[in-house]
Structures are given as C-alpha cells and as structure tokens.
Amino acid sequence: MKINAIDIKPGNVLEHQGKLWLVLRRELVQPGKGGSFAQVEMRDLRGGSKLNERFRTQETVERVRLDEKEMQFLYFDGDHATFMDNETYEQLTLDREMIGEPADFLHEGMLCQIQLYEGAPLAIELPQTVTMTVTEADPVVKGQTASSSYKTGKLENGRRIMLPPHIAAGTKVVVNTSDGSYVERAKD
Numbered sequence: 001m002k003i004n005a006i007d008i009k010p011g012n013v014l015e016h017q018g019k020l021w022l023v024l025r026r027e028l029v030q031p032g033k034g035g036s037f038a039q040v041e042m043r044d045l046r047g048g049s050k051l052n053e054r055f056r057t058q059e060t061v062e063r064v065r066l067d068e069k070e071m072q073f074l075y076f077d078g079d080h081a082t083f084m085d086n087e088t089y090e091q092l093t094l095d096r097e098m099i100g101e102p103a104d105f106l107h108e109g110m111l112c113q114i115q116l117y118e119g120a121p122l123a124i125e126l127p128q129t130v131t132m133t134v135t136e137a138d139p140v141v142k143g144q145t146a147s148s149s150y151k152t153g154k155l156e157n158g159r160r161i162m163l164p165p166h167i168a169a170g171t172k173v174v175v176n177t178s179d180g181s182y183v184e185r186a187k188d
Contacts, residue, residue: 005055
C-alpha cells in the first residue's frame, strides 16, 4: 500500500531499499528555503540496524501490513521458544535473540502477539506487565530515606531488579516486561 511520506507514523512498517523497516520517529521539517520533508528514524526488522532517512513530503513510500496473531508460549528448548496458535494448533519456533531481554519473563501458557509478514515471524510483543515472586531481597540499610532508596532483589526467573525497601523475599510483584523494572506490589 503506497502512502505519502507526510502520512508516515511511528509504528508503521515500510518496505525501503529491499528491507522491512519499523518507523521509530518521524519529524516534519520545513526549512526556510526549499520544500518541506519528513525526517524518519527506522529500525530494520530483520537485522536490527537503524537508519535515518529523509523523504520529500509528497514522495510515496510502500507501507507494509503485518498480520498479527495471538499465540501461546509453550516452552524453551535451548535458545528456541515454541509458541502455539490456539485456533489451528500450529506451532512456531522463534530464536531467543529475536525476542530479546523480555524472553526472561515468558512463562508457560502466556499469550503473546506475534507479528508475521507473509507467514514469517518478524516481532513479538509480550503482555506489558507480569506478576512474579521475589526469591531474594537485600536487607534494608537503616537510615536510608524511603523516597529514593531502592535495594536489589532477585525474581523467580533469576533476573535481578531494583525493589523498594518494603518488599521482602516471597512477595509477589508486578514487573514491566519491556525493561524489567518494578511496577507495584501484586494484589492478592
């Protein structure tokens, strides 16, 4: 689907230079002299490299529509994660590298959104937050102020995160899957 460069939005996927690019940022620039243009920051969906490209506003670019499918995480086999389509029961295997750091938060039965292009997986989106149990928590140092002090803790998946002083081992906490940060204490 062809669109004008002025209509590019962050999150769009473009086909450019024979590759698929995810638009990260778009800025419209109107110089004092000459025509306006769109300055677009993109990331290669397969290779991961970044590119800053300048398009004239009336120039057309090829926007790609990705198929999005909800799939259930089944298990890890070494560095490969296996997912299943709940409608067709087809299984799909992704490299841990493609998932990135959020792979630490995958657990059996978790539903994820997988983006496909012509049947090939390009990206995966985990739920924004996940509830995990704290297995280890450093003791609180007396005299620290509660507003700015955080201590290190270890989650059930082995990942270390910063926790507020009132969180002890055995407590369930909500964690952001994109950056692994503490969100809040889980409600029972």
